[in-house]
Amino acid sequence: MKTEILKPIRENIRRAGKLIRAGELVAFPTETVYGLGADGLNAMACRKIFAAKGRPSDNPLILHFSHLSKVEQAAKILPAAEKLFAAFCPGPLTIILPKTKFVPDDVTGGLSTVGVRFPDNDVARAFIKAADCPIAAPSANLSGRPSPTTPQAVYNDLRGKIEIILDGGACQFGVESTIVDVTCEVPEILRPGAITKEMLEEILGEVKVAPTITDKPRAPGMKYTHYAPKVPLTLIESSDDKIFRREIKNLRAENKIVGVMSSQELISKLDEEKIIPVTYGRRSDLKSIAANLYESLRNFDDLPAQIILAEGVEDFGLGVAIMNRLRKAATFILRD
Ligand code: AMP
Ligand code: MG
Numbered sequence: 001m002k003t004e005i006l007k008p009i010r011e012n013i014r015r016a017g018k019l020i021r022a023g024e025l026v027a028f029p030t031e032t033v034y035g036l037g038a039d040g041l042n043a044m045a046c047r048k049i050f051a052a053k054g055r056p057s058d059n060p061l062i063l064h065f066s067h068l069s070k071v072e073q074a075a076k077i078l079p080a081a082e083k084l085f086a087a088f089c090p091g092p093l094t095i096i097l098p099k100t101k102f103v104p105d106d107v108t109g110g111l112s113t114v115g116v117r118f119p120d121n122d123v124a125r126a127f128i129k130a131a132d133c134p135i136a137a138p139s140a141n142l143s144g145r146p147s148p149t150t151p152q153a154v155y156n157d158l159r160g161k162i163e164i165i166l167d168g169g170a171c172q173f174g175v176e177s178t179i180v181d182v183t184c185e186v187p188e189i190l191r192p193g194a195i196t197k198e199m200l201e202e203i204l205g206e207v208k209v210a211p212t213i214t215d216k217p218r219a220p221g222m223k224y225t226h227y228a229p230k231v232p233l234t235l236i237e238s239s240d241d242k243i244f245r246r247e248i249k250n251l252r253a254e255n256k257i258v259g260v261m262s263s264q265e266l267i268s269k270l271d272e273e274k275i276i277p278v279t280y281g282r283r284s285d286l287k288s289i290a291a292n293l294y295e296s297l298r299n300f301d302d303l304p305a306q307i308i309l310a311e312g313v314e315d316f317g318l319g320v321a322i323m324n325r326l327r328k329a330a331t332f333i334l335r336d
C-alpha cells in the first residue's frame with residue numbers, strides 16, 4: 001500500500017472521512033500528537049489499529065468527538081464530566097466515563113469504561129465531522145516508539161500500512177492528553193498532560209494522581225518499552241553539568257558515541273565535550289520542551305549516537321507530563 005501525506009483541503013478531508021466509513025485507518029493531527037483513527041463503533045476497523053501499531057489488544061483506545069451531542073451514544077455523561085467539558089473542551093483532556101453497549105470491547109480492551117476527548121485542532125474536527133462517527137485513536141506510532149508530532153514521524157513508523165496521513169504540520173502541545181477518570185468517588189489522573197492537576201482541582205475540588213504516575217521507579221536500571229528511541233537512554237534527573245561530564249567521560253572510556261538531549265543552557269556548558277548534542281528547548285520554557293520532546297528523541301534515529309544522556313526537568317505543572325514520558329523512555333535513571 002502506498003502511503004500519502006495529504007494537505008488538509010476539503011477534498012482530502014472528504015476522502016479521509018470516506019475511508020473511515022469504509023472501515024479503514026487514517027492518521028490525523030491533533031493539538032497533542034498525531035492519532036491513528038478508525039470508526040470507533042466498528043470493531044473490525046478498530047482491530048486494524050492494533051495490527052498496524054503492533055499494540056497489545058488490552059491497551060484501550062480513546063474516542064474522539066467533534067461535538068458534545070454525539071457523546072451520549074457512546075458514554076454516560078456524569079456531572080463531573082459536564083464541568084470538565086465546559087472548562088477544557090475542546091482541549092488536551094481525556095475523560096474516562098462508563099461506556100454504552102454501542103462501543104465495542106475492542107475499543108476499551110474489555111473495560112466497562114471509555115475515554116472521551118474533543119481535540120482542539122481544526123483539521124481533526126473537520127475530519128471527525130466528515131467521518132460522522134466517533135473516531136477511535138491512539139497515537140500514530142509503532143507501539144513502544146515515541147509518539148509522532150509531525151506527519152513525517154507518522155510516515156516513518158506506518159509507511160505502507162495506511163493509505164493517508166492528513167498533514168496538519170507540527171503539533172502544538174507535543175505530549176498526549178491528560179487522562180482523568182471521573183467514574184471513581186475522587187477523580188483520578190491516570191496520565192499527566194497539559195491540563196495539570198492544579199487546573200483540574202480548580203474545577204473538581206480534590207483530585208488524586210494514580211500511583212502508577214507517582215511511584216518513582218527504583219533507580220537505576222528499570223527497563224521500559226515506552227516512547228523509546230532506538231538506542232538506550234539514561235535519564236539524569238539533574239541539570240548539573242558536572243554529573244553529565246562524569247557520565248560522558250565514563251562512556252567515552254568505553255568507546256561509546258554519546259548523544260546528549262538537553263536544554264540549550266546545559267548544551268552550551270558541554271561545548272568542549274565530544275558528544276552529539278540535541279536541544280529540546282530552553283529550561284525556562286516547559287511548553288516548548290513538551291512540544292519538541294518526541295521529535296528530539298526521534299532525531300537520534302538518524303544520528304550515530306550509541307547511548308543518549310537526557311536532562312530531566314522540574315517535576316511540577318507541565319514538567320510532570322514531561323518527566324513521566326522521559327522516565328518511561330529511559331533504560332536507566334540517575335538521580336542526584
Ligand atoms: P494513546 O492514545 O496511544 O496514548 O493510548 C490511549 C491511552 O488511554 C491508553 O494507553 C490508556 O492508558 C488510556 N485509556 C483509554 N481508555 C481508557 C479507559 N477506559 N480506562 C483507562 N485508561 C484508558
Ligand atoms: Mg500512544
